[in-house]
Amino acid sequence: MAEMKTLIKIKPKDYKAGDVVKIDFMAMHPMESGMRKDKDSGAIIPAHYINEVSFSFNDKLVTKMVTWESLSVNPVLTISFKVPSAGTLKVLAKDNKGQSVESTVAITPKG
Amino acid sequence: MERRSFLKSFGAVAACATLIPSIVSAADEAKKVTGPNEMSIETAISAITGGKAVTPSSKVSLSAPEIAENGAVVPIKVTVTSAMTDKEYVKAIHVFATKNNNVRCANVYLTPANGEASFGTRIKLGGTQDVLAIAEMSDGTFLSGKQNVKVTIGGCG
Numbered sequence: 530m531a532e533m534k535t536l537i538k539i540k541p542k543d544y545k546a547g548d549v550v551k552i553d554f555m556a557m558h559p560m561e562s563g564m565r566k567d568k569d570s571g572a573i574i575p576a577h578y579i580n581e582v583s584f585s586f587n588d589k590l591v592t593k594m595v596t597w598e599s600l601s602v603n604p605v606l607t608i609s610f611k612v613p614s615a616g617t618l619k620v621l622a623k624d625n626k627g628q629s630v631e632s633t634v635a636i637t638p639k640g
Numbered sequence: 641m642e643r644r645s646f647l648k649s650f651g652a653v654a655a656c657a658t659l660i661p662s663i664v665s666a667a668d669e670a671k672k673v674t675g676p677n678e679m680s681i682e683t684a685i686s687a688i689t690g691g692k693a694v695t696p697s698s699k700v701s702l703s704a705p706e707i708a709e710n711g712a713v714v715p716i717k718v719t720v721t722s723a724m725t726d727k728e729y730v731k732a733i734h735v736f737a738t739k740n741n742n743v744r745c746a747n748v749y750l751t752p753a754n755g756e757a758s759f760g761t762r763i764k765l766g767g768t769q770d771v772l773a774i775a776e777m778s779d780g781t782f783l784s785g786k787q788n789v790k791v792t793i794g795g796c797g
Contacts, residue, residue, distance in 0.1 A: 549755035551758075551760075562741070562742075586753065589753070590751065591753045592748060592749065592750055593748075594746055594747065594748045594749070595746065595747040595749075596745070596746045596747075597742050597744045597745060597746070598764075599737050599743075599745040599746075599763050599764050600763055600764070601712060601713045601762040601763060602712070602713075604761060604762065605760075605761060606759075606760075606761050607717075607758070607760035608748070608754060608759060608760075609754050609755050609756035609757070610753070610754060610755060611724075611753060611754065611755025611756075613753070
């Protein structure tokens with residue numbers, strides 16, 4: 530599979546240091562459960578899902594998730610985050626086939 | 641001669657018919673054992689709590705649609721009332737779909753840096769069932785909240 534595409538959104542867009550914001554992490558991933566069959570060949574499609582996501586801010590762990598195939602296709606994971614200062618938020622996602630993707634977003638509080 | 645060959649082939653068919661079910665059930669058994677992360681809800685919960693009691697609490701609010709037309713995408717949101725300070729915070733939020741093949745959806749390990757204990761995502765549900773959220777507090781207690789989601793596959797209901 531091609532490289533996982535990811536997107537990080539911060540809501541609301543404008544925030545100050547000390548505010549609690551919502552962080553949406555989206556990944557383009559098939560999240561195969563391992564239960565589905567190929568329509569043409571009838572063979573079972575092997576499970577392929579994101580099993581670990583970790584959010585860290587300035588290299589300090591904020592949230593770590595262990596996930597299973599019950600998440601929907603192209604999962605969206607939302608967490609809260611209290612903005613301490615400006616910095617970089619890094620999200621590392623791994624799937625059960627050993628593929629991993631790292632994406633970062635700059636945290637820039639206003640005022 | 642015709643009768644004899646008919647009997648022969650009939651015998652062969654009968655033998656096949658008795659063999660096939662046993663092969664199928666053996667394959668089913670193998671699938672059950674090696675199936676992807678199959679686990680009963682009780683085992684999954686006790687794996688997390690280590691046998692401790694789980695108390696239903698209004699502190700854990702799980703919001704999910706009461707009726708989901710499409711079981712493939714069911715938005716859920718879990719919020720746990722907590723100060724989220726260094727002394728008192730929510731360690732983890734565990735989300736289960738109680739009747740899915742793999743009941744575990746996500747284990748979210750939080751830190752005080754989150755500010756608020758919340759987690760939102762979209763899950764797949766195989767049918768009408770309870771969605772259960774268990775919050776592990778920093779003092780070692782487990783609180784839970786759940787909601788029933790009716791899944792109408794095909795949207796007719």
